[in-house]
Amino acid sequence: MSEADAALMEASLTAVADAGIDIRHTLFDRFFAAFPDRRASFMVVDASSRRMTDETLQMMFGLAKGEGWVWPLVAELVFTHRAYGPLPIAEYDAFIDMTVVELGAAAGTAGAAAAWQRHADALKAMIRRARAEWESAMPVGMPQPAD
Numbered sequence: 001m002s003e004a005d006a007a008l009m010e011a012s013l014t015a016v017a018d019a020g021i022d023i024r025h026t027l028f029d030r031f032f033a034a035f036p037d038r039r040a041s042f043m044v045v046d047a048s049s050r051r052m053t054d055e056t057l058q059m060m061f062g063l064a065k066g067e068g069w070v071w072p073l074v075a076e077l078v079f080t081h082r083a084y085g086p087l088p089i090a091e092y093d094a095f096i097d098m099t100v101v102e103l104g105a106a107a108g109t110a111g112a113a114a115a116w117q118r119h120a121d122a123l124k125a126m127i128r129r130a131r132a133e134w135e136s137a138m139p140v141g142m143p144q145p146a147d
């Protein structure tokens with residue numbers, strides 16, 4: 001937990017909200033440019049891009065604040081995402097990193113970048129842990145990612 005990080009992160013979220021910027025558009029453009037084959041997995045990008053972007057930001061902010069709800073939310077996310085096929089861990093990493101980059105660009109300040117990145121890395125580690133735990137708890141039917 002880091003109150004200093006949480007304060008910096010909150011300030012950048014406020015700056016982006018005040019500027020009226022919705023980062024999900026550039027974020028998803030960037031994600032689909034990097035992983036064009038994944039585009040077909042999304043049936044309703046407008047709906048999913050809102051939730052994926054919001055929840056990724058909430059999870060990182062929650063980690064900075066030491067919130068206990070982050071772990072169960074991450075565990076659920078990893079489980080429900082099995083429905084979308086085997087998603088390589090590299091795509092989770094890239095989506096999280098791109099979220100941090102797009103938020104930083106929209107906030108227009110570099111001050112919070114290191115704080116976001118610290119909790120982005122913690123989120124990536126938590127996703128790995130959730131995937132490993134589901135795999136050992138329910139090995140049958142687990143998709144087998146290429147990584």
Ligand code: HEM
Pocket residue numbers: 038041042043044045048051052053055056077081084087088091092093095096
């Ligand atoms: C921390 C990272 C992520 C979070 C928090 C997240 C969260 C979400 C949420 C909340 C939804 C909407 C589910 C619903 O409304 O039922 C969703 C949908 C989806 N997510 Fe993610 N997601 C993440 C990463 C990823 C990654 C890396 C991929 C692909 C490689 C992915 C692929 C999808 C797909 C294909 C859908 C369904 C889209 C549709 O049917 O239109 N997600 N995600």
